[in-house]
Amino acid sequence: MAKIMIAPSKYIQGNGELANIAQYVSILGEKALCLISESGLKRVKDTIDKSFEEKSIAVEYDSFNGECSITEVNRIIKICDENQVTVLIGIGGGKIIDTIKAVGYYKNLPVVIVPTIAATDAPCSALSVLYTDDGVFDKYLFLKQNPNVVLVDTGIIAKAPVRLLVSGMGDALATYFEARACEKSNAGTCAFGTTTITAQALARLCYDTLITEGYKAKLAVEEGVCTKSVEKIVEANTLLSGLGFESGGIAAAHAIHNGLTVLPQCHHMYHGEKVAFGTLAQLVLENAPMEEIEEVLDFCNSVGLPVTLKQLGIDEIKPEEIMEVAKAATAKDDTAHNMPFEVTPEDVYAAILTANKLGQEYV
Known part of the structure; x- marks a missing residue:
């Protein structure tokens, strides 16, 4: 089995970067569907609308129903068909992200991911975790490709509840140990190959960053501020863990x-x-x-x-x-x-x- 490494086409991270979303969406399509929670929409709609107005991109918003299930995926596919959508945007947490990625898989549409929390390593991966409508694990859906764009506004993430950032650290904590186990067993990864030394190095860097920066980042987010430690932990939770688990193995x-x-x-x-x-x-x-x-x-x-x-x-x-x-x-x-x-x-x-x-x- 070949050694394979996969990754999103573009990863962007910065404080206030959501204001530039249209710049990245415009090269992918001209009619966007944005899946987001109602509370999330209240927080970011003005920023997104202003960005899209400058690029003359049409955007439709739809509220997530709360569960990443095939029922929800099919509902959104219908909306895409009815509105002739050409690009998908998922803004929110892991289940919104996995849902919109699954829709992109079935509809062959480009996907832009905007995590508003750093609670999971879902944003960068070519994988959606599907649950039943009752929230019980259903299956892994392996996608044709990683998201086209992952846009991370650390200013937004720093204002989310600290428990969410800490949860992301918990997800990232497994990355190194699981990748290490898969290297020893020569197990296949989510990239449909065996692990690379690059993926192993990223997984180890993820763990080391958690140990050195995690507590400091937690304290900063408790105050709702974005420090260098927060930036590092967001990258560890999102990019390092995402690449590490997917190409390193779980x-x-x-x-x-x-x-x-x-x-x-x-x-x-x-x-x-x-x-x-x-x-x-x-x-x-x-x-x-x-x-x-x-x-x-x-x-x-x-x-x-x-x-x-x-x-x-x-x-x-x-x-x-x-x-x-x-x-x-x-x-x-x-x-x-x-x-x-x-x-x-x-x-x-x-x-x-x-x-x-x-x-x-x-x-």
């Missing part, structure tokens, strides 16, 4: 996240918060050195990521429920099998409970 941490989605108690938790606990469980699964586990525990504790099942909303640990999580995490096509050894439901069950115990003792 493994047990994200599979355990997928398993946790079967528990209603966890539905209120963000993606990255569940991935952070999954990362801890993966380190237990592979019997990582205690110094490494302690560094991860220390980082999670400092920025506010969950390290126990209770922090995920599971107040009462029921063995049968944890086993259901473990079984879902080791489903035939899930990424737990990218680990460099066989992984069974019993292995994941043990890793989850041990990770929880480590977290309890550390907290």
Whole structure:
């Protein structure tokens, strides 16, 4: 299998950069559909409208229904057909981003991604994670290409709730450890090849940036300001993690996240918060050195990521429920099998409970 690296065509990051959106959209199409939440539209509509007026680009806005499901994707496809849309824009969080990318896949339309939070590594990838209408993990949809443009306005992200930035750190936390596991197993990646040394280096840089800048960035965003640390963490959460997971590979941490989605108690938790606990469980699964586990525990504790099942909303640990999580995490096509050894439901069950115990003792 060939070594393959993929990436978005253009990545732009800067404070106030949303004001220049039309400059990047205009080379892709003349009639845009913008998928956005109602609250998001209130915050950015004036900025976007002013930019598009200067370039004479028509834009239609549509409100996201809240879930990245095939039902929502089909609804937006119908809107595209009715309005002869030539370019798609997704403005918001991970589920809006994944939804508009999926629409672009089915309609063969260019896609511009504008994350308003740095909560996941979804913006840069050629992947959409689909859920059922009830919010349970459905499947991965591998796309034909990465987004044409990713536009990140760090001024907007710095004003979002700090929990969202921290969740993005949780998602990014898994990047290095999963890429490392995939390199050892020579597993295939989301780029449909094996990992490159470039992807491995980016994944390691992602982790190192989290450790050195994460706590400082959290403090800045608590004050609603954008500092150099915030800029670095936004890039780590968005670009480094996006390139690292996609071309480096994903493994047990994200599979355990997928398993946790079967528990209603966890539905209120963000993606990255569940991935952070999954990362801890993966380190237990592979019997990582205690110094490494302690560094991860220390980082999670400092920025506010969950390290126990209770922090995920599971107040009462029921063995049968944890086993259901473990079984879902080791489903035939899930990424737990990218680990460099066989992984069974019993292995994941043990890793989850041990990770929880480590977290309890550390907290």
